[in-house]
Amino acid sequence: MRGFADRVAVADALRWLDTQAWRPEAEEIAVDQAAGRVLAAPISAPEDMPPADCAAIDGFAVQAQDSLGAGDYDPAVLTLTGADGPVLPGRAAPIVAGMELPPGADAILPFEWTQAQDNRVELFVPAAEGEGVARRAQQLRAGATLLDSGRELRPGDLGALSGLGIDRVAVLRRPRVRLVVAAPKGIGRDANGPLLQSLVARDGGLVVEVAAGLADQAAIAERMAAPGADLILVAGRSGTGSDDVAPLALAAIGQTAIHGIALQPGGSTGMGLARNLPVILLPGDPLACLVAYEIFAGRLIRLSGGRGPDFPHRVCEAELAGKIASAVGCVEFRQMRLARGRAEPLAVPETGGLAAALGADGFLVVPAPLEGYAPGARVRVHLYDRGWQP
Amino acid sequence: MRGFADRVAVADALRWLDTQAWRPEAEEIAVDQAAGRVLAAPISAPEDMPPADCAAIDGFAVQAQDSLGAGDYDPAVLTLTGADGPVLPGRAAPIVAGMELPPGADAILPFEWTQAQDNRVELFVPAAEGEGVARRAQQLRAGATLLDSGRELRPGDLGALSGLGIDRVAVLRRPRVRLVVAAPKGIGRDANGPLLQSLVARDGGLVVEVAAGLADQAAIAERMAAPGADLILVAGRSGTGSDDVAPLALAAIGQTAIHGIALQPGGSTGMGLARNLPVILLPGDPLACLVAYEIFAGRLIRLSGGRGPDFPHRVCEAELAGKIASAVGCVEFRQMRLARGRAEPLAVPETGGLAAALGADGFLVVPAPLEGYAPGARVRVHLYDRGWQP
Numbered sequence: 190m191r192g193f194a195d196r197v198a199v200a201d202a203l204r205w206l207d208t209q210a211w212r213p214e215a216e217e218i219a220v221d222q223a224a225g226r227v228l229a230a231p232i233s234a235p236e237d238m239p240p241a242d243c244a245a246i247d248g249f250a251v252q253a254q255d256s257l258g259a260g261d262y263d264p265a266v267l268t269l270t271g272a273d274g275p276v277l278p279g280r281a282a283p284i285v286a287g288m289e290l291p292p293g294a295d296a297i298l299p300f301e302w303t304q305a306q307d308n309r310v311e312l313f314v315p316a317a318e319g320e321g322v323a324r325r326a327q328q329l330r331a332g333a334t335l336l337d338s339g340r341e342l343r344p345g346d347l348g349a350l351s352g353l354g355i356d357r358v359a360v361l362r363r364p365r366v367r368l369v370v371a372a373p374k375g376i377g378r379d380a381n382g383p384l385l386q387s388l389v390a391r392d393g394g395l396v397v398e399v400a401a402g403l404a405d406q407a408a409i410a411e412r413m414a415a416p417g418a419d420l421i422l423v424a425g426r427s428g429t430g431s432d433d434v435a436p437l438a439l440a441a442i443g444q445t446a447i448h449g450i451a452l453q454p455g456g457s458t459g460m461g462l463a464r465n466l467p468v469i470l471l472p473g474d475p476l477a478c479l480v481a482y483e484i485f486a487g488r489l490i491r492l493s494g495g496r497g498p499d500f501p502h503r504v505c506e507a508e509l510a511g512k513i514a515s516a517v518g519c520v521e522f523r524q525m526r527l528a529r530g531r532a533e534p535l536a537v538p539e540t541g542g543l544a545a546a547l548g549a550d551g552f553l554v555v556p557a558p559l560e561g562y563a564p565g566a567r568v569r570v571h572l573y574d575r576g577w578q579p
Numbered sequence: 580m581r582g583f584a585d586r587v588a589v590a591d592a593l594r595w596l597d598t599q600a601w602r603p604e605a606e607e608i609a610v611d612q613a614a615g616r617v618l619a620a621p622i623s624a625p626e627d628m629p630p631a632d633c634a635a636i637d638g639f640a641v642q643a644q645d646s647l648g649a650g651d652y653d654p655a656v657l658t659l660t661g662a663d664g665p666v667l668p669g670r671a672a673p674i675v676a677g678m679e680l681p682p683g684a685d686a687i688l689p690f691e692w693t694q695a696q697d698n699r700v701e702l703f704v705p706a707a708e709g710e711g712v713a714r715r716a717q718q719l720r721a722g723a724t725l726l727d728s729g730r731e732l733r734p735g736d737l738g739a740l741s742g743l744g745i746d747r748v749a750v751l752r753r754p755r756v757r758l759v760v761a762a763p764k765g766i767g768r769d770a771n772g773p774l775l776q777s778l779v780a781r782d783g784g785l786v787v788e789v790a791a792g793l794a795d796q797a798a799i800a801e802r803m804a805a806p807g808a809d810l811i812l813v814a815g816r817s818g819t820g821s822d823d824v825a826p827l828a829l830a831a832i833g834q835t836a837i838h839g840i841a842l843q844p845g846g847s848t849g850m851g852l853a854r855n856l857p858v859i860l861l862p863g864d865p866l867a868c869l870v871a872y873e874i875f876a877g878r879l880i881r882l883s884g885g886r887g888p889d890f891p892h893r894v895c896e897a898e899l900a901g902k903i904a905s906a907v908g909c910v911e912f913r914q915m916r917l918a919r920g921r922a923e924p925l926a927v928p929e930t931g932g933l934a935a936a937l938g939a940d941g942f943l944v945v946p947a948p949l950e951g952y953a954p955g956a957r958v959r960v961h962l963y964d965r966g967w968q969p
Contacts, residue, residue, distance in 0.1 A: 224777035285820040288765030348774030375678030384738030387614035
């Protein structure tokens, strides 16, 4: 019941937090399970691609010299032979893209420019040597780097790796996060469990446990100290009121590094170490919890999973419709609505603001040195949805 | 072995495809499993929020009139009482944010502006009536619409709904997709299974089966006709070569609507109905398969899951570094690299281009009526990664 006499600057809290990021170990998983995972090591081409001269298109494999001078009214006439060849002078073998070039052939003419009947094939255009052929190693030499370590694997990556015969990849382990959700105070209900579960998953973390409904110091301390997680997020009971037992639990079994931050909302955030593992104390009010997660916890999870520190949201630049006032020295998160290309700050109550924030399209961060923004200023809004396009 | 004499315009193929989108049924799921799912019906507030007058901050609940004239050197001195009240004149009750306002109290002063010792509390500033109090229904009235039908649920939504006591939500069923992956031709390996699995998941679809390695018409036809899916994607064997059995399978058990599209790469794409379910025949070359998925299959999955038709990628506008030539009448997908704020087309071979596309940051779509872009043109690149910010 003492409030926060001093609040730590957000920049200082981030500096402490960044020193807590750990270097994740690697694990090997199947390629088809690896979408969105982060590569632990570079991947090189295991073989030439293509591994041999092969057809780049569907058509007839021929010797180019046989088609010399062919035209619409004067086709070159060849004899059909089997797809495996050999393609001797005067012969043409049907072939489909991806098949090895039959011996003797040096060009492929697409079916569109030919006409086949019985065992005769007419070519209506001349073929140049090498036409329609993909040469061995034309795309990749064995040993060439395909993907660098740190790559967040995309659908196309999974396809390309599989196509090269790579079925398993070494990726960074996902940060294992335990959520300790304090029982809501007073007449509230738990909003933070579902909120944090989906945020941790978004940032590539793995929620290993949700311990919800805890209200006393010993129970919270026990879940902070339990093994099996890399990071503990405690939501709720983070303030300085009589039942704010989370900071007491941290102090009892570990070291409090920071408690009370110049951040609005989210000022009661704390952080420290328990059994040498990072613990972040997030405020119980769901909007403040969201903000503190976004600025602190999400960053640590992303960094410790081998990702970048920045917010994962799309950014939209827009003109500010109203005025935003903010205390100098304090980082403020404002809920914003986009309407007719302009960004409007939403009025959100001090507590219980998450329901009011349902109408927001994104958030705006006012940096600590600023006292806000004037109407008409160009601001950057971080968008909550995935579909909105600038 | 006939090639495509006529190719259908991409716009016409999309018109046919859009008529195949179905209205998904609703299913009820737990809120904490609902991130990214699409609401099937609007959600209204089940009760007032807050449901009663309550504390908006941690502090002492008082009668505002008792603090009149209080100052740093002349504090108002009150007597401590229990948190449940009643707060009679001259009394102050400790309270934490979210608790119901005790009877008698009409304001809350934060702990920072008070000092408590033994059972006395000193207030150093006057409190206005209503200060620090969240009034019943201040944020929401029971019955007010919280979220509209069609909303893609965000982490904050899950928190807000849970906080209002809503534990289950009606969402649209995910489109059930069967992947029928034809055995690669010639010396290729299957790239399309892992590629399509991750793309379908990205677009909110549910892969119910991956039938891989099929090479004959009857086997492919059998998986087209099997129950349990809403959409069949067949990858490979879509062309007009001798072993291109996918179009034959579709024609045998259903109706082919379109085969051969003015799209590059991806021109051998087909589509039709089997047992009244949509079937899309995607090319076997992995890059062509990716392109045909993005323009056709992904759109149908998104539409039939209640999402928008547009590409889900972030878009970046940039100046074109080179020149892009494209055939008039044909939609072309070009792989693009972003370097120093400019967009460069990547050289990608006709087949096996997915490995070359690993170096691409995104793709550019050249619309059918254009013959390309001149150097320096402003173009829109759809980005493959999730982290890149304009």
